[in-house]
Amino acid sequence: MKVTDIWSAAALLLACHNPTLPTPGAPVSSVQNEVSIHRTEVLDTFLVHREYRAGAPIVFLHGNPVSSHVWRKVIPTIETPARLLAPDLVGMGESGKPESAYRFQDHARYLDAWFAAHDLRDVILVGYDWGAVLALDWAARNPDRVRGVVFFETFLRPLRWSEYPPKGAELFRALRTPGVGEVLVLEQNGFLAPSLQHGVQTHLAESDRERYYAPYPDPPSRRPLLQWTRELPIDGEPADVVAVLDRNAAWLAGSPAIPKLLLTFDGGRLSNAPDVVEWARTTVPALDVVHLGAAGHHAPEDAPEAIARAIDAWLARRVR
Numbered sequence: 001m002k003v004t005d006i007w008s009a010a011a012l013l014l015a016c017h018n019p020t021l022p023t024p025g026a027p028v029s030s031v032q033n034e035v036s037i038h039r040t041e042v043l044d045t046f047l048v049h050r051e052y053r054a055g056a057p058i059v060f061l062h063g064n065p066v067s068s069h070v071w072r073k074v075i076p077t078i079e080t081p082a083r084l085l086a087p088d089l090v091g092m093g094e095s096g097k098p099e100s101a102y103r104f105q106d107h108a109r110y111l112d113a114w115f116a117a118h119d120l121r122d123v124i125l126v127g128y129d130w131g132a133v134l135a136l137d138w139a140a141r142n143p144d145r146v147r148g149v150v151f152f153e154t155f156l157r158p159l160r161w162s163e164y165p166p167k168g169a170e171l172f173r174a175l176r177t178p179g180v181g182e183v184l185v186l187e188q189n190g191f192l193a194p195s196l197q198h199g200v201q202t203h204l205a206e207s208d209r210e211r212y213y214a215p216y217p218d219p220p221s222r223r224p225l226l227q228w229t230r231e232l233p234i235d236g237e238p239a240d241v242v243a244v245l246d247r248n249a250a251w252l253a254g255s256p257a258i259p260k261l262l263l264t265f266d267g268g269r270l271s272n273a274p275d276v277v278e279w280a281r282t283t284v285p286a287l288d289v290v291h292l293g294a295a296g297h298h299a300p301e302d303a304p305e306a307i308a309r310a311i312d313a314w315l316a317r318r319v320r
Contacts, residue, residue: 042113045096049087049114052076056147057120060086061111063129063153064228065192066298067093069211073304080315082124087114089131091224093215102227104130104241108137115142124319126150126311128299130228132271137244140251143258148319150311152263153297154271156280157249158233158242175229185226186219199297249283256285259318263310265295265303288314 036051050068052075060071068086075084088095090110091102100106111134115123124147127135132154139146161169175181185191192213196204216222233242252260262280264272271277281289290310295302 040114040117042090042110042117043098045090045098045110047087047090047096047110047114048094049085050075051086052084053082055082056122056124057083057085057118058124058126059115059120059135060084061125061127061131061135062086062089062092063127063131063298065092065195065216065225066212067215069093069208070298070300074300074308077305077308079308079312080320085118085120087111089134089224091221097221097224100223102224103238104133104231104244107134111138115145121145122147124148124150124315128153129297130154130231133244133248136248136251139255139258140247143251143255146258148259148261148315150261150263150314152271152307153265153299155233155245156252156271156276158236158245161235172229172232172234175226181226181230182219185229186222189216189222191222191225191229192216196298200301201294201296202302204301252280252284252287258286259314260284260287261311261314261318262287262289263299263307264289264291265299266293270297286318288318290314 034052037048038051039046039048048068050071058078058080060068060075062068062070067088071086075086078084089107091097091100107130115138123145125135125139126149127133128151132151135149135151139149164172175184196209196212216225231238231241233245236242262271262277262284264277266272268274271280277289280287292299292303292306292310295306300307
């Protein structure tokens with residue numbers, strides 16, 4: 001299969017502003033949304049996060065290939081009094097880009113250091129895509145520091161190649177093939193465009209598109225985007241990521257004291273799949289499932305107000 005044909009297959013499968021960073025520890029206030037931007041030194045690099053208001057912490061974790069910018073229309077709409085934080089994962093957005101393999105466990109290590117640096121406790125975690133996997137992983141390892149979790153458009157169980165349509169399987173096998181994936185993602189920067197085009201159903205302003213492109217100007221900067229595609233737990237590989245999903249599922253099923261919210265959207269993929277939703281309903285205690293209708297994979301772009309209202313209602317009903 002030719003490289004150009006692979007990205008044609010991606011279209012079937014997937015339904016330059018760069019602000020100056022603040023000095024470490026110094027917030028930069030903006031009138032819009034009352035946001036402050038913080039840079040936190042962690043391990044051998046730094047993570048940047050947006051922060052809104054004050055109170056008990058709610059942490060929003062993004063997925064691949066976007067950044068905390070994806071939450072820009074969700075967070076200001078949250079009415080619950082809270083301290084709202086949205087970090088850029090390591091190597092993504094405005095966070096640092098250290099020498100790293102950018103495996104799942106690497107992201108988890110840097111995120112652990114960020115949570116520790118801010119001494120975050122009694123946390124509500126909100127995440128989608130890999131951000132949700134990271135949120136559930138952190139909750140499973142820090143159950144005494146979690147008040148609740150919200151997750152959507154994510155992986156609640158390992159995947160199987162047999163679940164993929166033929167063109168989709170060919171695409172992701174190519175991404176996982178040494179040499180081929182590097183051409184597709186690192187050299188051609190081909191992952192961003194189809195992900196945004198087919199993962200967002202509403203209009204994406206050019207300024208927002210540029211914001212997503214800005215962190216990835218050259219092949220080395222795109223390594224996290226490629227590695228995330230290789231972390232997908234398919235037919236038992238990578239085994240360590242499969243183990244994370246298994247542990248997350250065990251924690252979900254064995255944590256009756258922690259409220260949980262699964263948001264679903266139209267379509268039958270990932271955590272919207274009917275069998276996955278049924279598993280969650282029958283297996284996960286203290287779970288609410290709320291369907292929010294149409295949205296692409298990057299649902300915070302398409303349904304920010306619906307997501308915020310659902311979180312507010314769940315917090316009032318289950319957590320406060």
